[in-house]
Amino acid sequence: MPKVTPRTLSGFMELLPAPQQQMDLFLNTLRETYSLYGFTSLDTPLVESAEILLAKGGGETEKQIYRFQKGDADLALRFDLTVPLAKYVALHAGELAFPFRRFQIGKVYRGERAQRGRFREFYQADIDVIGDGRLDVANEAEIPAVIYSTFTRLGLKRFQIQVNNRKILNGFYAMLGLTEKAGEIMRSVDKLDKIGPENVRELLITGVELNEAQADDIMKFISITGSNAEVLEQLRSYQGRSELFDLGVAELTTVVKYLAAFGVPEAYFAVNLTIARGLDYYTGTVYETYMLDHPEIGSICSGGRYDNLAEYYTDRQLPGVGISIGASRLFYILQEQAMLNEEVNTAPADVLVLPMTEDLTAAAQAATYLRSVGIRTQLYAEQRKFKAKMSYADKLKIPFVAFMGEDEAAQGKISLKNMTTGTQNLLTLEEAAEQVKDTLAKRNVGTLIRG
Amino acid sequence: MPKVTPRTLSGFMELLPAPQQQMDLFLNTLRETYSLYGFTSLDTPLVESAEILLAKGGGETEKQIYRFQKGDADLALRFDLTVPLAKYVALHAGELAFPFRRFQIGKVYRGERAQRGRFREFYQADIDVIGDGRLDVANEAEIPAVIYSTFTRLGLKRFQIQVNNRKILNGFYAMLGLTEKAGEIMRSVDKLDKIGPENVRELLITGVELNEAQADDIMKFISITGSNAEVLEQLRSYQGRSELFDLGVAELTTVVKYLAAFGVPEAYFAVNLTIARGLDYYTGTVYETYMLDHPEIGSICSGGRYDNLAEYYTDRQLPGVGISIGASRLFYILQEQAMLNEEVNTAPADVLVLPMTEDLTAAAQAATYLRSVGIRTQLYAEQRKFKAKMSYADKLKIPFVAFMGEDEAAQGKISLKNMTTGTQNLLTLEEAAEQVKDTLAKRNVGTLIRG
Numbered sequence: 084m085p086k087v088t089p090r091t092l093s094g095f096m097e098l099l100p101a102p103q104q105q106m107d108l109f110l111n112t113l114r115e116t117y118s119l120y121g122f123t124s125l126d127t128p129l130v131e132s133a134e135i136l137l138a139k140g141g142g143e144t145e146k147q148i149y150r151f152q153k154g155d156a157d158l159a160l161r162f163d164l165t166v167p168l169a170k171y172v173a174l175h176a177g178e179l180a181f182p183f184r185r186f187q188i189g190k191v192y193r194g195e196r197a198q199r200g201r202f203r204e205f206y207q208a209d210i211d212v213i214g215d216g217r218l219d220v221a222n223e224a225e226i227p228a229v230i231y232s233t234f235t236r237l238g239l240k241r242f243q244i245q246v247n248n249r250k251i252l253n254g255f256y257a258m259l260g261l262t263e264k265a266g267e268i269m270r271s272v273d274k275l276d277k278i279g280p281e282n283v284r285e286l287l288i289t290g291v292e293l294n295e296a297q298a299d300d301i302m303k304f305i306s307i308t309g310s311n312a313e314v315l316e317q318l319r320s321y322q323g324r325s326e327l328f329d330l331g332v333a334e335l336t337t338v339v340k341y342l343a344a345f346g347v348p349e350a351y352f353a354v355n356l357t358i359a360r361g362l363d364y365y366t367g368t369v370y371e372t373y374m375l376d377h378p379e380i381g382s383i384c385s386g387g388r389y390d391n392l393a394e395y396y397t398d399r400q401l402p403g404v405g406i407s408i409g410a411s412r413l414f415y416i417l418q419e420q421a422m423l424n425e426e427v428n429t430a431p432a433d434v435l436v437l438p439m440t441e442d443l444t445a446a447a448q449a450a451t452y453l454r455s456v457g458i459r460t461q462l463y464a465e466q467r468k469f470k471a472k473m474s475y476a477d478k479l480k481i482p483f484v485a486f487m488g489e490d491e492a493a494q495g496k497i498s499l500k501n502m503t504t505g506t507q508n509l510l511t512l513e514e515a516a517e518q519v520k521d522t523l524a525k526r527n528v529g530t531l532i533r534g
Numbered sequence: 535m536p537k538v539t540p541r542t543l544s545g546f547m548e549l550l551p552a553p554q555q556q557m558d559l560f561l562n563t564l565r566e567t568y569s570l571y572g573f574t575s576l577d578t579p580l581v582e583s584a585e586i587l588l589a590k591g592g593g594e595t596e597k598q599i600y601r602f603q604k605g606d607a608d609l610a611l612r613f614d615l616t617v618p619l620a621k622y623v624a625l626h627a628g629e630l631a632f633p634f635r636r637f638q639i640g641k642v643y644r645g646e647r648a649q650r651g652r653f654r655e656f657y658q659a660d661i662d663v664i665g666d667g668r669l670d671v672a673n674e675a676e677i678p679a680v681i682y683s684t685f686t687r688l689g690l691k692r693f694q695i696q697v698n699n700r701k702i703l704n705g706f707y708a709m710l711g712l713t714e715k716a717g718e719i720m721r722s723v724d725k726l727d728k729i730g731p732e733n734v735r736e737l738l739i740t741g742v743e744l745n746e747a748q749a750d751d752i753m754k755f756i757s758i759t760g761s762n763a764e765v766l767e768q769l770r771s772y773q774g775r776s777e778l779f780d781l782g783v784a785e786l787t788t789v790v791k792y793l794a795a796f797g798v799p800e801a802y803f804a805v806n807l808t809i810a811r812g813l814d815y816y817t818g819t820v821y822e823t824y825m826l827d828h829p830e831i832g833s834i835c836s837g838g839r840y841d842n843l844a845e846y847y848t849d850r851q852l853p854g855v856g857i858s859i860g861a862s863r864l865f866y867i868l869q870e871q872a873m874l875n876e877e878v879n880t881a882p883a884d885v886l887v888l889p890m891t892e893d894l895t896a897a898a899q900a901a902t903y904l905r906s907v908g909i910r911t912q913l914y915a916e917q918r919k920f921k922a923k924m925s926y927a928d929k930l931k932i933p934f935v936a937f938m939g940e941d942e943a944a945q946g947k948i949s950l951k952n953m954t955t956g957t958q959n960l961l962t963l964e965e966a967a968e969q970v971k972d973t974l975a976k977r978n979v980g981t982l983i984r985g
Contacts, residue, residue: 087589089625089847092609095579097622099629100636107575119905121883121912124558128546128655129580129641130600130611138538149581149609151602153645158543158600160581171548174540178550180929182916184882185551190580194604204579214916221894221915228902344898346906396540431635432572443672447795451679454570455797461572464672465633465665478631 094195094203096411101429101480102418108427108531109237109414110188113208116233117186120225122210125187127167133159135170138395147193160192164209164407165392172213173396181215182222188410200419202411211405213392218402223368223388224338226406227352228345230372230384233408238424238530241375242383244347245355248335249365249387252356254328255304255321259297267291269359272305276378280306305357311339314354331367338368366390370406380416384408417532424533428482428526432461434519435481436497437472439488446487449497452512453485458519476502482526483519545646545654547862552880552931553869559878559982560688560865561639564659567684568637571676573661576638578618584610586621589846598644611643615660615858616843623664624847632666633673639861651870653862662856664843669853674819674839675789677857678803679796681823681835684859689875689981692826693834695798696806699786700816700838702769703807705779706755709772710748718742720810723756727829731757756808762790765805782818789819817841821857831867835859868983875984879933879977883912884970886932887948888923890939897938900948903963904936909970927953933977934970 091097098106114124133150136159149160161167164187172183188208195201210229212222227244234242256265271286278286280302287298307317318332335354342352360369367388374380386406393401417423434453438446446462453460461481463472476484486498491509499515500507501522510518542548549557565575584601587610600611612618615638623634639659646652661680663673678695685693707716722737729737731753738749758768769783786805793803811820818839825831837857844852868874885904889897897913904911912932914923927935937949942960950966951958952973961969 084845086848087585087846089586089621089844090583091621091625092579092581092583092607095581097578099626100574100576103575103577106577118910119908121910123551123882124554125551126554126557127548128543130543130546130643130655132541132543134538135540149602149604151600153600156543170540170542174542175550180926184912192581204581219915219917221913225913225915232905341894341898344895344902346902393540394535395538397537431574443792444795447676447792451795451797454683457570459569459572461635462672462676464670464676466670475631
């Protein structure tokens with residue numbers, strides 16, 4: 084028969100079983116952490132009407148979207164989880180309780196040029212809090228806590244949540260009479276890390292056509308640094324010149340004020356006045372998160388406050404705040420940087436029961452017992468040489484092998500071999516279960532990311 | 535601004551938060567059960583090259599598939615999890631250990647005519663054991679145990695796993711010299727439940743053009759019933775006339791023999807000689823699973839033994855055995871039949887912390903503590919009337935509300951109200967956490983399906 088060469092599309096992640104187990108642990112950690120903060124899970128379709136997904140329209144989205152006809156229907160694959168959320172909330176608003184706190188971890192699709200570490204199908208892991216008409220700024224203070232918990236639970240240590248407030252930025256540019264040039268200015272400032280302050284100043288003067296005094300005012304402003312208290316103190320020196328600015332400073336003060344109460348150590352948090360995060364959507368606090376040892380990777384968790392989630396679908400005012408982790412990309416980076424903890428159990432089972440007799444009854448009974456007490460157990464039923472069976476357990480890194488031979492069956496026991504230590508003991512099933520559980524409880528304590 | 539009417543595509547399931555929690559519990563129960571049996575999870579792309587997905591080609595698949603171009607690429611959404619598995623194993627065979635046991639729970643796409651309870655995007659939940667060149671029949675004996683555990687853990691009580699063996703069927707038709715008509719005969723026999731034995735006999739004579747003796751032989755054969763031992767006894771009376779038949783009886787005998795050892799009570803299992811499950815693919819044991827009170831629903835978990843998983847992609851012989859649960863459809867049926875346990879906790883959080891002061895510090899600290907000990911906690915930060923806050927907790931069925939007022943903050947305590955009993959107590963955070971955990975541990979014991 085002529086064969087079709089098996090292949091997986093470029094830009095589509097497909098993992099082998101052991102890394103898949105790591106990926107599952109990664110996504111489960113996000114799921115658990117989001118749940119601890121009172122977010123409920125959603126699962127919306129991957130396919131939506133193209134009209135829905137492209138309601139906002141324009142730009143990269145239209146070019147990258149996977150769009151297709153089926154019968155008369157003009158369909159597309161979702162390219163993020165925010166647009167489906169906006170549709171969901173607009174559609175089901177009458178049946179939801181507000182504030183509506185949801186998380187969604189799901190695949191999204193973007194037909195980008197395929198390159199290393201860029202995916203066309205990838206997981207996003209989002210949380211959002213949506214208010215009906217209004218939403219208290221305290222919600223913006225809680226978001227850094229969710230980010231901090233999420234990465235800490237994954238085992239990441241050296242990261243920092245950087246925060247700004249769009250009202251401060253817009254208010255500041257209004258003070259300088261530069262509201263109309265705010266977009267251009269922010270795009271120039273955004274290049275600070277790449278090209279340095281001198282070149283940004285140059286760009287502001289030659290590119291955005293500011294005068295030197297204006298450029299200097301901006302450079303002075305974005306160079307404000309220090310502890311949170313120091314930054315807030317310096318910002319207060321600008322107060323009284325723009326209502327919007329003052330409101331932004333008040334919001335930032337609230338966010339900073341509650342950090343400790345929400346459990347975020349100050350070292351994990353910094354105000355960064357250069358962060359803007361796009362132009363139209365965000366209206367208050369904005370977040371980016373950096374790995375301190377890998378600034379080149381860019382933000383690994385971003386988001387912010389917005390005032391109008393679903394304006395393309397409903398007149399209802401739905402303000403919210405949310406963040407998103409590009410989970411596939413982050414997982415890929417953790418793999419590439421060798422940051423994943425190899426001690427994490429990636430075996431498909433914790434015990435491999437090896438029957439040493441032709442009749443499998445006693446071995447099947449043992450496997451049934453171990454499963455009944457919650458131990459992941461595989462019965463190896465193939466007629467292979469002993470060595471082949473043991474090398475199967477080795478290859479899959481199964482922590483325990485349990486031999487069931489005639490002697491064991493006669494005594495109602497099993498020979499349990501700890502594959503790490505090499506120790507082997509003849510035990511009752513209850514004793515064996517206890518030993519497996521104790522050993523694994525001690526061993527499976529590491530986080531996904533190496534400490 | 536002109537609005538796009540928010541809508542979700544017909545045939546695409548989109549659940550409200552409470553049923554979504556039930557669905558999550560449903561899928562997690564499948565995941566956990568599959569894991570207990572030593573299956574490792576896979577997550578393959580939803581989009582594959584159309585050439586890969588349609589390698590087998592033909593029939594309904596081609597009509598129903600979502601296929602589209604992106605640039606030069608001819609792509610399609612997967613319509614099941616078996617074809618992607620075949621591709622995966624053919625592609626990665628050198629890196630896998632065999633037998634390869636995988637589960638996959640994921641969405642698949644079929645552009646069927648939309649109708650009640652039929653989905654175009656739906657979850658399948660599959661397990662398969664794949665051998666390299668050979669696979670012991672004992673694996674076929676273990677599958678009913680996985681099915682039994684899965685449905686029992688969900689809380690389903692009245693169901694039965696029905697089993698047949700394709701070798702017995704093919705061997706029997708060979709005995710009668712009817713091998714070439716086997717497909718037609720099986721399609722007629724498959725109508726037994728719908729049209730009754732008289733009409734099947736008639737169909738065999740007029741439709742398949744058998745003579746009366748042949749039709750009677752078949753009718754007698756498919757009417758074999760009784761306990762497993764009785765059915766096997768009756769099958770043995772046909773032995774010695776077809777090697778294939780005898781091999782099938784031996785396999786069925788093995789499957790039945792190990793049932794008890796694998797923990798399947800005999801009442802949950804029955805040999806049914808009318809089951810065939812399609813024509814070409816399956817070669818040994820086949821499985822169907824019925825809800826005893828809802829036979830009209832058809833099989834809720836089906837599968838079987840096959841000898842050549844990936845013949846379209848590789849010369850490597852990859853025999854296997856697997857089953858599939860149409861998870862979205864089954865969940866929909868459980869909802870429709872009001873079989874879901876309404877006692878299951880579907881709240882987004884277990885504790886709603888209600889600050890009774892303007893300053894949220896103490897409330898945020900309390901929420902942080904509760905989260906740190908694993909309690910799903912929401913801080914309600916909105917400035918709303920007390921009644922609105924309480925009705926929020928009611929609407930979401932949050933089990934506990936914790937009030938943090940000036941008195942509580944001064945004492946370092948919290949007033950914990952059990953929303954079910956109405957009891958309210960002033961407690962330390964540690965005491966509150968303990969009470970929440972104890973209460974939920976007692977309450978969250980029910981299965982998803984009502985007992």
